[in-house]
Amino acid sequence: MVEHLYLHIPFCAKVCPYCSFYVHGGGVGKQERFVEALVREIQAAKVTWNLKTIFIGGGTPSMLSAPLFSRIAEALPALGGVGEFTLEVNPATVTDKKVEAWKKGGVTRISLGVQSFRDPELKLLGRQHSSNQACQTYHELRDYGFKNLNIDLIFGLPDQNADHWRETLEIATSLLPNHLSAYQLTYEEDTPFFEKVSTGAIVPNEFQRQEMFEITEEILNRVDLQRYEISNFALLGNESKHNQAYWSGKNYLGFGPSAVSTIDSSRWTNFPDTEAYIQSMMSLGVPQREREEITAEIFWKERVMLGLRTREGVAKTLFNSLPEHLITLEKLVEEGHLQERGDSWVLTAQGQLVADSIAQSFF
Ligand code: SF4
Numbered sequence: 001m002v003e004h005l006y007l008h009i010p011f012c013a014k015v016c017p018y019c020s021f022y023v024h025g026g027g028v029g030k031q032e033r034f035v036e037a038l039v040r041e042i043q044a045a046k047v048t049w050n051l052k053t054i055f056i057g058g059g060t061p062s063m064l065s066a067p068l069f070s071r072i073a074e075a076l077p078a079l080g081g082v083g084e085f086t087l088e089v090n091p092a093t094v095t096d097k098k099v100e101a102w103k104k105g106g107v108t109r110i111s112l113g114v115q116s117f118r119d120p121e122l123k124l125l126g127r128q129h130s131s132n133q134a135c136q137t138y139h140e141l142r143d144y145g146f147k148n149l150n151i152d153l154i155f156g157l158p159d160q161n162a163d164h165w166r167e168t169l170e171i172a173t174s175l176l177p178n179h180l181s182a183y184q185l186t187y188e189e190d191t192p193f194f195e196k197v198s199t200g201a202i203v204p205n206e207f208q209r210q211e212m213f214e215i216t217e218e219i220l221n222r223v224d225l226q227r228y229e230i231s232n233f234a235l236l237g238n239e240s241k242h243n244q245a246y247w248s249g250k251n252y253l254g255f256g257p258s259a260v261s262t263i264d265s266s267r268w269t270n271f272p273d274t275e276a277y278i279q280s281m282m283s284l285g286v287p288q289r290e291r292e293e294i295t296a297e298i299f300w301k302e303r304v305m306l307g308l309r310t311r312e313g314v315a316k317t318l319f320n321s322l323p324e325h326l327i328t329l330e331k332l333v334e335e336g337h338l339q340e341r342g343d344s345w346v347l348t349a350q351g352q353l354v355a356d357s358i359a360q361s362f363f
Pocket of ligand 1: 012016023058059
């Protein structure tokens with residue numbers, strides 16, 4: 001029984017210099033062939049569906065024309081009545097026809113990739129929209145009846161100070177979204193930003209990180225957006241069910257190039273090559289994949305790493321049979337990084353600042 005489905009759309013009008021996802025350009029002809037291949041992969045899945053969430057991400061899924069989006073939506077398995085169907089949308093790509101197709105196709109939640117409400121920062125990030133355009137798109141989506149809207153933001157940009165970040169957050173919260181994701185900029189290998197850091201052309205902004213982290217919580221809490229994962233805030237009941245499924249170790253299927261699937265102890269990743277994906281789907285009816293076994297150790301590490309990032313924390317039972325971690329747990333509590341809450345271990349505000357290194361201390 002599969003409850004969660006992800007589709008990867010690899011096209012972007014222009015690849016942003018900090019992006020490490022599998023993405024590339026591609027005209028209408030390529031998109032049409034890709035959509036046919038994707039539909040084949042959806043239809044070829046020999047599983048029993050009990051779909052609770054669908055997430056179409058990328059890349060820029062909103063680049064697809066209305067007919068191409070509808071072709072995918074019509075091929076999807078039925079989503080349960082209270083299901084969540086998220087579409088990632090780039091503000092520079094929205095048209096009336098597309099919005100109509102998204103609504104008709106069953107999209108219930110839109111994640112708007114705004115990243116910043118300051119134009120110089122959008123330029124630095126290589127984005128194609130302006131702050132005004134992002135606000136306008138947000139209002140259009142609301143007016144069209146999309147009630148469940150997420151705004152994606154990035155902080156810790158080069159030369160960004162706490163006041164700049166505050167300005168972006170103030171504009172974001174004035175729009176009253178019911179979900180907001182605030183990610184710290186990271187410099188991933190094989191990206192132009194990473195190379196610029198290596199040559200000294202960009203200096204990573206660690207200076208006001210703690211202040212920005214605290215400002216985020218302060219400003220978002222004013223409009224009742226509560227942190228439920230280190231980078232994610234929502235009104236109560238508006239948390240992303242799809243992402244919560246990943247974080248809690250549920251099974252899911254992923255279709256499209258580079259998409260990952262996990263069913264029990266098996267994980268497989270479609271090769272990140274769109275042309276090879278199309279060829280393989282059309283000739284063999286199955287994509288090329290790389291397989292991996294999720295051993296008990298990998299499963300445990302993932303539960304600790306992802307669980308610590310969430311409001312619910314990590315169940316104490318995860319440590320019950322592993323007494324060797326008791327000393328680490330005690331030390332983290334003494335340092336003020338970890339606390340007990342009911343049957344779980346959760347990070348303190350101080351611990352959230354160094355979540356990844358805390359998880360590493362158990363490995
Ligand atoms: S729009 Fe998003 S997915 Fe596309 S290149 Fe930029 S950051 Fe990456």
